[in-house]
Amino acid sequence: MFLEPQRTYIFTFLLSSRVFIPPHDLLARVGQICLEQRQQLEAGSDKARLKSFSAKIVQLLKEWTEAFPYDFQDEKAMAELKAITHRVTQCDEENGTVKKAIAQMTQSLLLSLAARSQLQELREKLRSPAMDKGPILKAKPPAAQKDILGVCCDPLVLAQQLTHIELERVSSIHPEDLMQIVSHMDSRDKHRCRGDLIKTYSLEAYDNWFNCLSMLVATEVCRVVKKKHRTRMLEFFIDVARECFNIGNFNSMMAIISGMNLSPVARLKKTWSKVKTAKFDVLEHHMDPSSNFCNYRTALQGATQRSQMANSSREKIVIPVFNLFVKDIYFLHKIHTNHLPNGHINFKKFWDISRQIHEFMTWTQVECPFEKDKKIQSYLLTAPIYSEEALFIASFESEGPENHMEKDSWKTLRTTLLNRA
Secondary structure, eight states: OOOOOOHHHHHHHHHHHTTTSOHHHHHHHHHHHHHHHHHHHHHTTOHHHHHHHHHHHHHHHHHHHHHOGGGGOSHHHHHHHHHHHHHHHGGGTTTOHHHHHHHHHHHHHHHHHHHHHHHHHHHHHOOOOOEEOOSTTOOOOOTTSOOHHHHOOOHHHHHHHHHHHHHHHHTTOOHHHHHHHHHTTSTTGGGOOTTHHHHHHHHHHHHHHHHHHHHHHHHHHHTOOSHHHHHHHHHHHHHHHHHHHHHTBHHHHHHHHHHHHSHHHHTOHHHHTTSOTHHHHHHHHHTOOHHHHHHHHHHHHHHHHHHHTOSSHHHHOOBOOHHHHHHHHHHHHHHSOSBOTTSOBOHHHHHHHHHHHHHHHHHHTOOOOSOOOHHHHHHHHHSOEEOHHHHHHHHHHHSOOOSHHHHHHHHHHHHHHHHHO
């Protein structure tokens, strides 16, 4: 009797198997098993069991091509898929049900691969925001130069546009990309399949977005000439971070907080003394790293529950802090072995990892309910950001060095920049 496997089991199996065997080799094994089973069933003239077996193979392939279309990107994998589908089609030539299902599956797969190919081309065209090193010894921009408040002065609107960007970028991450976190650390790294470099790039690109947003926040604060305006800029970003939290966009929220905690911004004591920090203190409480970010995890759990019960896309949004999510996957991998003492694969470990990845993928598929503002997004994605050196220069020009360490740093920076000139 051929039992119908659950979708969650198939997903977990296909996701975790790549730690031990390349997907194209697994597909070849499936093809061999399919051939052997068909020969055995045909010899016994049991057409009912043969049709049942064929239906299960089609189900497996359908789940596989939908969840992991990238596994079929090369000609070898596509040829093997074609061979398997040809065998199972012959088992149901009477009513053509299997043939129809395979035709639909193949069409969907080709569309998915075409979409990913277009996305890859788009990635190559996109560039990171320009890194502005700042003019020699004068990092301040002209008074007329545009800043974020000149583009958007509503914290809620900016938080919504950040959420748009987050959902667009996170949608390019796929389950197999996240499994690289495990497979790249595993001793079986020799089993990396073709395309791993591209898949890892999608994780790095999303991580780079976090860093760029943090640096943009720091740049927007440090480049402001007047203290009153710097105070307003800090309070604006605090409000944006709070709106991100309310939306469920924890990744942008953390990036903004990180930007305000960078040394060139954090050292601006005279500016911070004018800021109403009560809201900021609440945000930092949510992101307190103690007890393994217990407060953040409680908030994330609340957002997850809201998402599960939601009736609208607005309530479904959950964008976790990506670096912490990656660390959780890493932790699950490190504390549990791949094999049990009896030599069997530790399937519970991979079930737990798969569950977290599946939940993450559910979040990435939420359609953003906010109207896209191209002007604001263009600024967020292309505005020049200061290098670390330029941030310190701008910071020291706003508020001079207060101790010997800062004075030495300022002197070293000036000397370095003068020598470059």
